[in-house]
Amino acid sequence: MITKNLIGSVLVAILFVLPNITRADFSANLQYGSSGSSVSELQEFLTDQNLYSGPVTGNFFSLTLRAVKNFQAREEIQPVSGYFGPKTRTRANAILAQNLKQSDEESQAVVPTVVPPSLTQKTTTIFLPNGAVVEIDQTGQIVRYTQPTSVPTPSISTPSVPATPQPQNITQPAFQVVTTKNNQSTKPGSSRYELFVFQVSTDKDIETSNLYFSLSLFGAGGKASDISNVMLVDSNGVVLAGPMNAIGDSQGNISFTDTVTFRKGVSVYSLKGTLANAFSPNQVINVTAEKEKWSAQESKTKTVAVPAFSASDMLVTIASRSNQQNAGGSFTSTLALQSTTDLSELVVRMTRQDNQANVLTKTASRRYGTNLYDVEFSQLQTGLYDMEFIADASKLPIGVVKIFKETYLVQ
Secondary structure, eight states: OHHHHHHHHHHHHHHHHGGOOOOOOSSOOOOOOOOOOHHHHHHHHHHHOOOSSSSSSBBOSSSHHHHHHHHHHTTTTTTTSOOOOOOHHHHHHHHHHHHHHHEEEEEEETOOOOOOOTTTOOOEEEEESOOEEEEEETTTTTOOOOOOOOOOOOOOOOOOOOOOOOOOOOOOOOOEEEEEEEOOOTTTSSSSSEEEEEEEEEEEOOOSEEEEEEEEESSSSGGGGGGGEEEEEESSOOOOOOEEEEESSSEEEEEESSSSEEEEEEEEEEEEEETTTTOOOEEEEEEEEEEGOOOEEOOOOOOHHHHHHHHOOOOOOEEEEEEEEOOOOOOOEEEEEEEESOOOOEEEEEEEETTTOOOOEEOOOTTTSSEEEEEEEEEEEEEEEOOOOOOOOETTOOEEEEEEEEEEOOO
């Protein structure tokens, strides 16, 4: 427990630290899409103004744009556009100068507590309920802070019971792979071209690795090595493995190093890749799933360590994104999303800004054993979309459903 003297020392230390905090004046114009240290300083300023609750990333996207608009509305700056230009910078710099002046006046009113140099510097370690560790010296200064890595579990002493040796079952689980679409005629220059479709039947969840597929090309033109960005995709368009490049000439192969979980039941999967212009329309690609070379085992239940958090911590961010133009001029958008918490479900809704009736909604697929989620939208037209992340954490103790918004450009 922290003593009253220690709490008093912490308060005095905070009073000494605050007046020394300074910020550089804003000298650069910033707008949607800007990045760098200037954007980080802007995000910190807007956080101090209680207008921005997102992370300090250095990237000027929708959360920062909304906060700047709120600042302009509060300070009666016209137009309320979200552009951090000369008028907005001037007002922000004036507020910074005023805050700095007040901090200087407050620091002059504080009587410092002098700690004799001869005093042995001992520290106090505090273990917080969420698993974080804070170490404070005798002056009240925080000398070390360790982020929580998992939810702390109380230690319960139990009598020692000798473990009973269990027999090791090394037999691979039974599953079937059936080809449903093969011997495809090539289309030179195509991306995400469907090379092969197959279904997997299994009576239990199985984990597979070293997925190996052999290729045979018939006709003059491209080689196996002219096939790139090959991905294993499920029936919802979620990428499970890859991308990898094929190797070989008229005979070749594709080998994935990713671990893929095939779910209990019957599911359909496909191989999609990019064909170089070296191919001719008369060529045919034959793919064989070399199942006997795959490594497979029964899937074990995995748990994800979830740090203690509050509703405001339940943040969803875009880890990666890509827009691939289709043959008809539309786009396929693939997103990898990351959450700081263990979500029961993550739904993504895309609404075109100039046509509110154009709404697409999809449930993201969670990567096994992680807090990463994948979702793919097809047949998108060029334009700006309002993208909503509907993050459902109702299965966790806080029972919260939170909505995050992001502006997304498809081009």
